[in-house]
Amino acid sequence: MSRMRKLALVLALDADEDGGNEHSRLWVHDINRGRQHYGAFHSLVQELRFDNARFAAYFRLDKCQFEALLRVVAPTISKQNTIMRQAISPEERLSICLRYLATGDSFRSIAFSFRVGASTVAGIVQQVCSAIWDCLLADYMPVPDTSDWRKIAMGFQKLAFPNCLGAMDGKHVVIEAPPSSGSVYYNYKGTFSIVLLAVVDARYCFRLVDIGAYGRNSDGGTLSASAFGTALRQNTLGIPEDSILPGAEHLGPMPHVFLADEAFPLRRNIMRPYPGYNTGEKKVFNTRLCHVRRMVECAFGILASQWRVYRRVLCVSPEVAENVVKATCMLHNFIRWDTRTAPMSSTGTSATEPSQGLQNAPRLGTNNAGREAVAVREKFAQYFISEAGRVHWQDNI
Structure with a gap:
């Protein structure tokens, strides 16, 4: 290499060190x-x-x-x-x-x-x-035990739906497409997302959440794969025993149920609306169910209005997005809970515990569970048109 070429190379390297990498060499920017x-x-x-x-x-x-x-x-x-x-x-x-x-x-x-x-x-x-x-998990979103479920059911009974343990739905949280992720986060809305599956009580508080499922999964698929869905199938959630609906002894003991929309399966402990156009008692049942299921829709609305991060595309990894959703759900409960009283539960139970010890629990047969779920929904429909279960506004809708 000639002397002039060596000199030019040295000068170029010096210029690059003095100019191009100036900001990268700063310990703290001015x-x-x-x-x-x-x-x-x-x-x-x-x-x-x-x-x-x-x-x-x-x-x-x-x-x-x-x-x-x-x-x-x-x-x-x-x-x-x-x-x-x-x-x-x-x-x-x-x-x-x-x-x-x-x-x-x-x-x-x-x-x-x-x-x-x-x-x-x-x-x-x-x-x-x-x-x-x-x-905040142990104080503001513990897994409810049997006594907590009964208190939640009392709250929904004031909304004219007895034996209800919560309103359930899923929310897609839009994220930036993760690198090399293919279509696993691509949802039916044409965006990339993770799923927030939540069970909400009558005070718009989140009682159970499952966060981070792939956006391409349906709400029913997300429920089936979640710890909550597994615990519900295997009857390890501490759900109260079947009880008589107020003034409806002739219907016999009725199970406690979660209310969901058409995206979820009909099960003994999950009630969804009758499909299609309906009249009579089926229409009344759908009206009463939707009246209570709005609690979870309103909770999602409050969450997105309070924390505007949900109005943007989260340009972070799915793991960080999951932490963000967890924090906002916890802050939602923290704000809505009356700090002058004790937190939701003093048991300190972790929200991850339903996934433990579930492998050996018995499963119900699919056909039997389906027939029983249909019978439970029909009994609720009959109750809502009876004198004991009727409310004054249901015939005006």
Whole structure:
């Protein structure tokens, strides 16, 4: 190689090191060095503390709820300071995560606002979402035991549907197509998604959730593959024994049921509407079922309205998207639960327990279960047109 070519190569390498890789060699960007003076947490958030309504509009939690949540998750999300730099405080980390959930903005937009790195925001969102789910699970979404199921049924009885344990439905959470995933996340709506399968009580609170199923699966397929569906088939959920409907001793003991739409199978403990156009008692049954099943639809609406991340395409991996959905469902219960009383349950049962110890439980025969499910639905239909089960508005719809 000639002397001139060697000199040109050296100059080109020097120019590349001085120019092209300037930002990659920075420990902290100059703009981010002003985080403690100009970052959103150290400036705007501190001003919002003097206005609770604007604080709640910014984070979707008021100041008291924010502080209560911080006390619970702070030990899990705290980081240790080093001689190289000062760690981001738990309060700021929680603020970054809640702002992402409340807006659905990109990690880069959140990073510019809080004056941190985009990769830092990505790590914070994943860690804090996981901490919210783990720290609040035992108090705000435990698996109901038999006594809890009875309380839930009492709530639905006030809505004129006795022996009901919950309204069930699935929601597609739109995500960016994962690399090399083929069509497993591609759903019938023409988007890529993971599925949130939820059982909701009469207070719009999530009592059981299954998150992360492939978007191409139907609601019935998602239920069948979930821990909840397995526990329901094998009768390990602690569902109360069959009981008499109010004023309908002639119908005999009736099972406790979950209400669902046409996408779910008809089973002894799952009631779905009569298909097609109906009249008479079948139409009344469909009306009463839809009147109660709206609870889960409303819960999904509240969830998407509260946390605007559901209005965007989640440009994250399915694993991170699952953590995001878990956190928002838990925060939904956390906000709606009356903090002046005890949490939902004091048992501390984990929501993953239904999947344990289910392998040896007996299964019902498909044909027998189908005939029994049809008989149960017919008895409910008869009850709703009887004097004991009739409500004044059902004939006007």
